[in-house]
Amino acid sequence: MTDITANVVVSMPSQLFTMARSFKAVANGKIYIGKIDTDPVNPENQIQVYVENEDGSHVPVSQPIIINAAGYPVYNGQIAKFVTVQGHSMAVYDAYGSQQFYFPNVLKYDPDQLENRLSGHDGAKFIGYGESNVYDTLRKTPQYYGAKVDGVNDDTDALQAAINTLDVNIPPGTYLFSTLAIPDGCVINGSGYTQTTLKQISGTNSTAVIANANNFEITNLGIDCNYFTSAWNAATGVLGNTSGNGLEVQGFGFTIDILLNNVPGIGAWFKDPGAENSASRIALYDISIVGRDFGQEGIIIQGPNDGILRKAWIGRAGILPRPLAESSVATSTVYPGSEVDGIVIDGANIEIGDVHTYAAWSGTAFRTRNTVRLTEGGRVIAESSRAQINISANTYGSAFFDIRSLSLLHPNWTGDIPYYTLPNASFDGATIAASAGFSCRITCKRTITQPARVVGSTAVVVTNDAQVEMNFSNSTAPAGDAEAGRLYSGIGLYSSSSVGGMLKVSGKNCNGELVYLDGAGQTVTFNARSCTVAIRRSSKQNSMRGNNITGSVYRCDTGFVSEGTPASENISISMELLSGQTPFYGDPPDLNRSQNWNISASINNIGYSTIxxxxxxxxxxxxxxxxxxxxxxxxxxxxxxxxxxxxxxxxxxxxxxxxxxxxxxxxxxxxxxxxxxxxxxxxxxxxxxxxxxxx
CATH class of the missing domain: 2.60.40 (Immunoglobulin-like)
Structure with a gap:
């Protein structure tokens, strides 16, 4: 007996062999079995055929197989079941030697051979997966190239080999690496921000991912550059890497959607790639980055020229390890001598989506530099930083800013307040230096939960003729604060613009001037409620033209403070005050000047006015x-x-x-x-x- 794997019955579908043109048995006919696509009558083409016994054993038989008078194949005169181990050709002849049928391939796939193929080294090629197959899909993973994904072994080579295929799927796990390079057209996709983690090896001290490339995608994964190996606020910080940026990009047409944490240098630096000069250099880009703990800026965007910052949640930029953080502030390596900011837009045109940046203790949470166009698609939340917003003189477009928790230092700060250690060491909430081509809405909430702060900073500073709309609110300082039990102090909006501009201010509980005008030519509308001073107008140079002011005051300690007598102005204010509150203080109008005041006040229902x-x-x-x-x-x-x-x-x-x-x-x-x-x-x-x- 021969032990084989039987797969194919040698028979017609009914196991009854009939004539081709009539429903009659092929009596005394013959069956020949051969190799696929050959003439099985030729002995050289024939393959082995077996009779399968009832006990499952197999006996090899010779060819041709005889068909009895009833049309069934027989062996030694007995109807039998004939099998082979592979697909085959089959020819059926009648008793007169005329061919009735010829089948070049009775079975397209060999079942036993298929099993062998599937279990072979390239068996995955025969299993479909989406529009490809399992083999091609597995080739796009670092594991195919030897990644261990154990958090111990270096997976750099495996990751780079997979990246070089240009279409990479990175399964869940932690992959140790040093530096990776992204080529043109590469698509890298992980299994989730926290499921797929690329962790830079301690001591690498160089940029983690470099993409001098166009039209690539990196999405759905996390990158950890191993800056802190201890907690960021540990009394003695322990570092894995002391230098190196997280992501450097210089190219066009890219999409990035990643988690980026724990970077000793700049989190993500998008460099200016130059001018668009071909179809492959399309400027549009799409950036989504979530992350915190950066030794330098969280994000710098210097180009390309047009794109969308779809999502950016950036925290703790410019953070130093303790105890150094208790007495020193970080300075920028890209902008030498300047503070380290959270997010910097430098010379790019960008649509703002969902942006939230916080705890830039060395600098400003969100800053524009040079010529920038902002498009308001969402809002920028900036909080718990030394300063929150700084908009350059050449910024134009529109934006919505939500600022909170002003003028903070590192929570463990013990050094002097660094007013003079940096050239632009502002502690103001928002500084708007843009001109008339820029408009913004600002909501400001003074609410601080830590004592390491500067007392009395200004919420919004305007230095040019941009259109600014602000809504201000305040809260009471908690126990342990320098102003515990009192409203946080500081000016609401201060403007030094002498070239005009339009300001619209609404505010409540400002412990200071809600509006302080120290310039000229501005059109101001305001509504002040329960503030120390509703509005102060200062004209130190009497030759200056004045402002056009319209407002309402409700129960403020002082309604209007006038300093100086400008050459001309129009002021119209109505007030409702309580006993002990003062509607006006300071310099009255000079009758030799064109100062037109129409101010009225009700103090406990007793009317006062300038007419x-x-x-x-x-x-x-x-x-x-x-x-x-x-x-x-x-x-x-x-x-x-x-x-x-x-x-x-x-x-x-x-x-x-x-x-x-x-x-x-x-x-x-x-x-x-x-x-x-x-x-x-x-x-x-x-x-x-x-x-x-x-x-």
Missing amino acids: QRLSETLDISTPGSKDISIPHKFLYKPDFRQIQLTIDDRATPTTSTVIAWVKDVTNTDVVVGYRVDTGDSNNERANLRVNVMIQ
Whole structure:
């Protein structure tokens, strides 16, 4: 007996062999079995055929196989089951030697051979997977090239080999590596931000991923550059790498969506690749990066020219290990001598999506440099940094900023406040230096949970003629803070622009001036509620043109503070105040200048204003010089030249002649002097009224 693997029955589908043109048995015919696509009648082409016994054993038989009178194949006169071990050709002849059938390939695939092929070294080629096969899919993984993925062995070579195939799928796991290079057109896809982790080997001290390439994608994975091997705020920080950036890109048309953490240098640096000069150099890019703990900037975008910052959640940029972080601040390597910022847009046009940057203790959370166009597609949340927003003079477009927790230092800071250690060491919330081509909305919430901060910083500073809209709110400092139990102090919006601009401010509980105008030519609309000072206008150079101010004040300690007398201005303010609150303080308008004030205030339902109409009855019953004090509710002590007097008589005029003049003006009264030449005691005639107009 021969032991074989039987796969194929040698038979017609019904195991009954019939004639080709009639339903009759191929009586006494013959069957020949041979190699695929050959003539099986030729003995050289024939393959071994077996009879399968009832016990499953097999007996080799010779050819041809005989067909009995009933049309069934027989062996030694008995109907039998004939099998082979492979696909084959088959020819059927009748008793007269005429061919009835020829099948070049009875079975397209050899079942036993298929099993052998599947178990062979290239068996994965025969299993489909999507639009490809398992073999090609496995070739796109680092594991195919020998990656151990054990967090111990160096997987750099395996990762790079997979990347060089240009289509890489990285399964879950932690892959140790040193440096990787991304070629043109490469697509790298992980299994999730936290499922696939590329971790740089300690001591590498060089850039982790370099992409001097176009039209590539890196998505759905995490990169850890091993900066801190201890907790970032450990009393004595332990570092794995002390230098090296996380990702450097210089190219066009890329998409990045990654988790990027723990980088000793810049997190992601997108360098200017130059001009677009071919179809393969399309500038559009799409960036999504989430990460924290960077020794330098979190993200720098210097090019290409057009793209979208779809998502950027960047925290703790410019962070130094303790104890160094307690007395020193990081300085930038890309911008020598400057502070380290969270996100920098430098000379690029970019649409802003979902951006959140925090804890840039050395510098500013979000900054633009040089000529930048921002497009408001989402908002920038900036918080818990030394400064939150800084917009360059050549920035244009539009943006929405949400700033919180101003003027923070490292939570363990013990050194001096570094006002002068860096050239631009601002602690203000947002600085807007852009011109009229830029507009922004800003929401500002002073809410701080750590004591390491600078007291009294300004929420928003405007230095040019951009259009700025701000909504300000405040909160009470917690126990342990320098201002514990009080509202955080500081100006809401300060503007030094002397070239105009449009400002719209709404704020509540500002412990300082909600609006401080230290420039000229601005159009300002404001609404102040429960602030220390609603608005301060300073014109230190009296020759300067003034501002156009419209506002409302509700229960602020001081409504309007005036410093100086500009050449011209228009001010219209209405106030509702409580007892003890002051509607106006400072310099009143100069009557020789075009200062038009229309200010009104209600203090416990008593009205005060800069336009007053008063009236009082004069006693002319007897001749002589007399005076009368008429109370006024002017916001300040008026100038004599602001007062006009008129005298109203009755229908029956008096026979007496009366002359009236302003004798004195105090903070509360206008004293009118008058002289009666002859008395008139007739009550029908002697009832004159003096009218006082102050404006």
